[in-house]
Amino acid sequence: MKRMMTGALALGMGLAGAAAQAADELTLQLKWVTQGQFAGYYVAKEKGFYEEEDLDVTIKPGGPDIAPEQVIAGGGADVITTWMAAALAARERGLPLVNIAQPFKKGGLQLTCLKESGVESPDDFPGRTLGVWFFGNEYPFYAWMAKLGIPTDGGEDGVTVLKQAFNVNALLNKQADCISVMTYNEYGQVLQAGITEDELVTFNYLEEGMGMLEDGLYVLEEHLEDPEFVDKMVRFVRASMKGWEYAAENPEEAAEIVVEADETGAQSYELQFFGVKEIAKLTEGSTGELDPADFEQTVATLLSAVSEENPAITKEPDEGAWTHAITDKVLE
Numbered sequence: 363m364k365r366m367m368t369g370a371l372a373l374g375m376g377l378a379g380a381a382a383q384a385a386d387e388l389t390l391q392l393k394w395v396t397q398g399q400f401a402g403y404y405v406a407k408e409k410g411f412y413e414e415e416d417l418d419v420t421i422k423p424g425g426p427d428i429a430p431e432q433v434i435a436g437g438g439a440d441v442i443t444t445w446m447a448a449a450l451a452a453r454e455r456g457l458p459l460v461n462i463a464q465p466f467k468k469g470g471l472q473l474t475c476l477k478e479s480g481v482e483s484p485d486d487f488p489g490r491t492l493g494v495w496f497f498g499n500e501y502p503f504y505a506w507m508a509k510l511g512i513p514t515d516g517g518e519d520g521v522t523v524l525k526q527a528f529n530v531n532a533l534l535n536k537q538a539d540c541i542s543v544m545t546y547n548e549y550g551q552v553l554q555a556g557i558t559e560d561e562l563v564t565f566n567y568l569e570e571g572m573g574m575l576e577d578g579l580y581v582l583e584e585h586l587e588d589p590e591f592v593d594k595m596v597r598f599v600r601a602s603m604k605g606w607e608y609a610a611e612n613p614e615e616a617a618e619i620v621v622e623a624d625e626t627g628a629q630s631y632e633l634q635f636f637g638v639k640e641i642a643k644l645t646e647g648s649t650g651e652l653d654p655a656d657f658e659q660t661v662a663t664l665l666s667a668v669s670e671e672n673p674a675i676t677k678e679p680d681e682g683a684w685t686h687a688i689t690d691k692v693l694e
Contacts, residue, residue, distance in 0.1 A: 398637025
């Protein structure tokens with residue numbers, strides 16, 4: 363009898379183990395390092411929202427040497443976060459990325475200047491040095507300069523472009539009159555350095571009519587032909603949006619989760635708390651569904667400034683650049 367019970371127990375444990383391993387594996391590649399920018403995904407993982415959807419999600423941080431588009435092209439991720447400009451550029455060049463969800467309703471890209479530099483409006487840009495991020499982040503800047511009619515090759519009538527590192531040192535060290543910042547990260551770093559908002563002049567790309575969608579979720583088009591993959595993405599987006607909602611309602615806890623998830627130990631709680639609260643302003647009102655009007659605005663902005671410096675896209679994207687196939691099921 364004991365042997366039979368032991369065998370039954372072993373069988374039961376084996377079945378339980380098999381059930382525990384049944385969760386579908388999924389890899390998410392982030393655009394940047396672990397920070398509040400991605401709080402919704404880390405919260406969804408930590409709070410068990412992915413597990414509730416039978417998903418085993420691996421979150422891979424990005425960095426200055428990591429291009430999400432290259433990672434997914436090489437099979438290193440099932441889904442990536444990236445800016446729409448970069449995704450559309452990759453699609454036009456042959457990588458069939460598709461936007462399946464858009465958690466960020468608004469963009470957080472800004473150009474921040476020291477007031478003492480004398481920059482008060484875009485009319486003051488000529489003759490100045492402006493810090494710009496590259497690796498796909500430069501597209502909004504060049505589009506804006508083209509709209510303003512300001513050359514980007516220096517001189518009294520143009521601006522000198524400083525290839526800015528992903529920090530705020532160029533502003534603090536006064537190597538640039540203005541630098542690129544995100545509302546939820548580098549702007550907070552400037553404030554933490556002891557510079558007050560009254561000492562800054564900030565231009566938000568969205569308010570300047572140059573809004574472009576940021577931090578969407580993208581997959582390879584061919585994978586959407588697989589019903590099992592589609593089902594997995596529906597569960598992933600549903601759990602992720604739950605994570606974003608939780609992060610917005612619980613910024614203190616969300617910041618703690620982000621800091622704990624950062625294996626480098628480089629992130630401070632204060633900055634991540636600041637970031638999570640600012641991110642909530644960008645995701646506010648989003649159901650995850652892409653608004654076609656926002657897509658069209660991004661495309662129009664990119665096409666308004668096609669040049670050698672701004673080679674994001676040269677023509678209207680085809681209809682496959684985005685889909686509601688996933689979010690329609692999420693919102694059922």
